[in-house]
Amino acid sequence: xxxxxxxxxxxxxxxxxxxxxxxxxxxxxxxxxxxxxxxxxxxxxxxxxxxxxxxxxxxxxxxxxxxxxxxxxxxxxxxxxxxxxxxxxxxxxxxxxxxxxxxxxxxxxxxxxxxxxxxxxxxxxxxxxxxxxxxxxxxxxxxxxxxxxxxxxxxxxxxxxxxxxxxxxxxxxxxxxxxxxxxxxxxxxxxxxxxxxxxxxxxxxxxxxxxxxxxxxxxxxxxxxxxxxxxxxxxxxxxxxxxxxxxxxxxxxxxxxxxxxxxxxxxxxxxxxxxxxxxxxxxxxxxxxxxxxxxxxxxxxxxxxxxxxxxxxxxxxxxxxxxxxxxxxxxxxxxxxxxxxxxxxxxxxxxxxxxxxxxxxxxxxxxxxxxxxxxxxxxxxxxxxxxxxxxxxxxxxxxxxxxxxxxxxxxxxxxxxxxxxxxxxxxxxxxxxxxxxxxxxxxxxxxxxxxxxxxxxxxxxxxxxxxxxxxxxxxxxxxxxxxxxxxxxxxxxxxxxxxxxxxxxxxxxxxxxxxxxxxxxxxxxxxxxxxxxxxxxxxxxxxxxxxxxxxxxxxxxxxxxxxxxxxxxxxxxxxxxxxxxxxxxxxxxxxxxxxxxxxxxxxxxxxxxxxxxxxxxxxxxxx
Numbered sequence: 001x002x003x004x005x006x007x008x009x010x011x012x013x014x015x016x017x018x019x020x021x022x023x024x025x026x027x028x029x030x031x032x033x034x035x036x037x038x039x040x041x042x043x044x045x046x047x048x049x050x051x052x053x054x055x056x057x058x059x060x061x062x063x064x065x066x067x068x069x070x071x072x073x074x075x076x077x078x079x080x081x082x083x084x085x086x087x088x089x090x091x092x093x094x095x096x097x098x099x100x101x102x103x104x105x106x107x108x109x110x111x112x113x114x115x116x117x118x119x120x121x122x123x124x125x126x127x128x129x130x131x132x133x134x135x136x137x138x139x140x141x142x143x144x145x146x147x148x149x150x151x152x153x154x155x156x157x158x159x160x161x162x163x164x165x166x167x168x169x170x171x172x173x174x175x176x177x178x179x180x181x182x183x184x185x186x187x188x189x190x191x192x193x194x195x196x197x198x199x200x201x202x203x204x205x206x207x208x209x210x211x212x213x214x215x216x217x218x219x220x221x222x223x224x225x226x227x228x229x230x231x232x233x234x235x236x237x238x239x240x241x242x243x244x245x246x247x248x249x250x251x252x253x254x255x256x257x258x259x260x261x262x263x264x265x266x267x268x269x270x271x272x273x274x275x276x277x278x279x280x281x282x283x284x285x286x287x288x289x290x291x292x293x294x295x296x297x298x299x300x301x302x303x304x305x306x307x308x309x310x311x312x313x314x315x316x317x318x319x320x321x322x323x324x325x326x327x328x329x330x331x332x333x334x335x336x337x338x339x340x341x342x343x344x345x346x347x348x349x350x351x352x353x354x355x356x357x358x359x360x361x362x363x364x365x366x367x368x369x370x371x372x373x374x375x376x377x378x379x380x381x382x383x384x385x386x387x388x389x390x391x392x393x394x395x396x397x398x399x400x401x402x403x404x405x406x407x408x409x410x411x412x413x414x415x416x417x418x419x420x421x422x423x424x425x426x427x428x429x430x431x432x433x434x435x436x437x438x439x440x441x442x443x444x445x446x447x448x449x450x451x452x453x454x455x456x457x458x459x460x461x462x463x464x465x466x467x468x469x470x471x472x473x474x475x476x477x478x479x480x481x482x483x484x485x486x487x488x489x490x491x492x493x494x495x496x497x498x499x500x501x502x503x504x505x506x507x508x509x510x511x512x513x514x515x516x517x518x519x520x521x522x523x524x525x526x527x528x529x530x531x532x533x534x535x536x537x538x539x540x541x542x543x544x545x546x547x548x549x550x551x552x553x554x555x556x557x558x559x560x561x562x563x564x565x566x567x568x569x570x571x572x573x574x575x576x577x578x579x580x581x582x583x584x585x586x587x588x589x590x591x592x593x594x595x596x597x598x599x600x601x602x603x604x605x606x607x608x609x610x611x612x613x614x615x616x617x618x619x620x621x622x623x
Contacts (some may be wrong), residue, residue: 026101027060034098038083038090045462050535051502053462063102064109064576068459068556074102109579117577118275118611122163124265124571128152129334130161131263133294133327138217139187145179159338159568161293180257184250192249203245207235211252219261220295221281222305231255265289269614278612280304287318287604290569292327293334312605319601323379336375339564340455342368342432352440356516358403359435362412366400367432367517373414374430378596385561385594386554389426389456390547393418403431403518422544423519428452428510429543431517437507438515442475445487445507452506457553458560461499475523484508484529505532509546558594559586562603569603581606 035054041047043054052072057063063070076082078099083089090098126134128146136142150172152160184192195210197203211231215223231252238248256262267282278286284296284304296304300318303309309318322328337343345368351359373395378387395416401409404424406417419425427433437447454460475483487504511530514520521528531541540549550557562585567574574582585602592598603609 027058027063030097031101034090034094038088048462048499051461051499060105061576063105064579067106067109067579070102070106074099074106109576110583111580116275116607118608118613119570119572119575119578121613121615122572124163125166125168126263126265127161127166129330130289130293133292133330135183137294137297138214139183140191141183141186143183143186145183149175161568161571162573163571164573176258176263180254183257184253192253193246207245207249207252208232210249211235214253214256217295218256219259220265220285267612275611275613277310277610280307280309283309283610286609287322290604291319291322291331292325293330294327310610315604316601319604320597323597323600329376332376332379333372335565335568336372337368340371340427340433342371342436345432345436349435350440351435351438351516355441359516363399363403366397367430367435369414370395370400371427371430371432377416382595382597385558385589385596385599386551387426389428389550389557391425392422394425394430400431403516405519422547423512423542426547428547429513434510434513434517435515439473441473441515442483443511443513443515445484445504445511446500447507448510449503449505449507452550453503456550456560457556458563459556461503464499482526501535505534506546508532509540510543512542555586558589562586562589562599565599566603566606566608570608578608581608
């Protein structure tokens with residue numbers, strides 16, 4: 001049993017993490033009583049005034065997990081704005097104790113004064129996308145065998161490359177073996193047999209060279225002593241059955257494709273305590289699976305072998321090269337479609353076919369393609385990431401151009417077009433987003449506002465209370481009230497107000513777009529009211545002004561995008577000890593005009609991306 005537990009831990013089936021050292025937790029002693037006396041009556045799960053629920057914070061680590069909330073708390077308390085006038089006030093000593101504790105805790109988090117932690121140790125199984133791309137680059141086969149593997153779900157960070165959700169159900173092992181057996185028969189012969197027996201080399205020597213080549217690339221590192229011998233043993237046993245040279249090589253190649261060293265991205269522990277830099281071969285894999293969802297190419301292998309890949313200038317050069325490579329398209333599609341959730345367009349969005357007969361599968365695919373092409377252009381052109389909100393161009397084909405009212409676009413080929421005004425430019429005006437955040441027969445200011453809070457600003461509202469009465473399925477008036485008026489009535493309820501006052505105005509700003517993203521000036525016989533008033537009193541009207549509002553909160557947008565992309569790059573959800581890395585990346589972006597290349601370069605040179613620590617020793621394994 002002990003050996004079984006150790007094996008499971010080594011393969012990542014047992015998840016264990018070493019908690020980072022944190023300051024003595026005085027939260028319960030010094031902070032919690034002040035919150036209960038002066039704050040929780042208004043900032044609790046029921047009221048959550050200003051969208052802030054302080055009841056959820058129970059210790060210092062919970063504070064570290066949401067520093068943005070506590071930065072707001074610190075500012076309000078220091079300015080004597082909280083508690084508000086007319087409410088019980090803390091003494092000067094109490095106020096000072098609270099602000100000093102919060103300030104010190106945030107500073108500790110900012111500077112990483114507790115032990116620097118590069119994150120949990122994970123054995124990362126190749127996702128379906130990563131498996132297909134790796135097979136393509138290793139064997140030159142475009143058959144996408146992983147399409148027949150079991151469905152994968154998104155984990156922490158919301159991405160399907162998250163190691164926590166990449167399980168190994170029994171049926172998957174069967175699929176791996178079936179896929180490997182089929183693949184070795186599909187590989188072009190010249191791809192496998194690049195060397196043959198000659199006057200100076202036997203068939204066995206030729207087989208050894210072939211297997212050393214594919215073993216090193218399949219395992220994404222130099223083979224360890226004994227690994228090549230085990231592959232040759234497969235070759236020898238196959239030949240003993242009087243089968244030919246090719247059969248022996250293919251049998252051993254099949255062994256490579258079902259090896260844990262191929263199916264998992266394994267990193268080796270070093271004999272040291274604390275954090276340490278990963279090897280250059282491991283860094284090459286981290287880099288290639290981040291930007292290509294695939295194995296390293298020959299250039300990455302070469303610089304890793306020279307132990308120069310980790311050098312900052314080399315990393316910058318490789319990032320620039322890899323983004324230019326067509327293989328980076330899988331990164332832009334996988335990241336953008338999951339971050340913005342437009343991947344769900346193909347399954348979750350079902351506009352009423354009677355009301356929207358022009359919503360065809362072809363139009364749906366065009367909507368999806370627009371988002372990917374647009375995000376891809378921002379990365380390849382090293383444009384400002386703020387352009388994701390305010391660009392004056394997009395990508396359309398004829399069907400999407402017709403929906404948008406853009407003339408002069410013929411055929412199904414996508415092309416870049418400059419937009420005539422500032423109503424639609426950027427992500428908020430894209431039909432994929434607008435359709436995804438609508439109901440079959442009507443728009444949903446709530447869903448659209450929630451999407452902006454979650455995916456753009458990174459400030460999601462809490463779940464709705466149970467037994468909330470739903471609104472009608474279409475936008476027809478009810479009892480003489482428009483949909484907007486019904487929402488306003490709903491928002492007047494105390495248990496609903498705290499969240500809806502943040503969500504609804506953002507969604508109202510997009511009401512000029514119908515449920516599939518076409519522009520409209522009227523809803524029925526009423527003019528569209530696309531005005532909104534934010535909790536701080538700021539007013540706006542329509543999508544153009546809404547985008548200006550969001551650009552005014554660019555720090556929140558950039559921080560959220562940074563967190564999302566770092567989580568994607570690491571293949572895990574972020575933790576509080578990742579905050580210093582996020583802070584450094586966002587500061588670098590602000591000083592370099594928010595260029596996309598800076599975001600990616602800073603991520604690959606960040607502490608959690610370049611470093612690791614050993615897996616913890618399980619207590620059950622010790623005993």
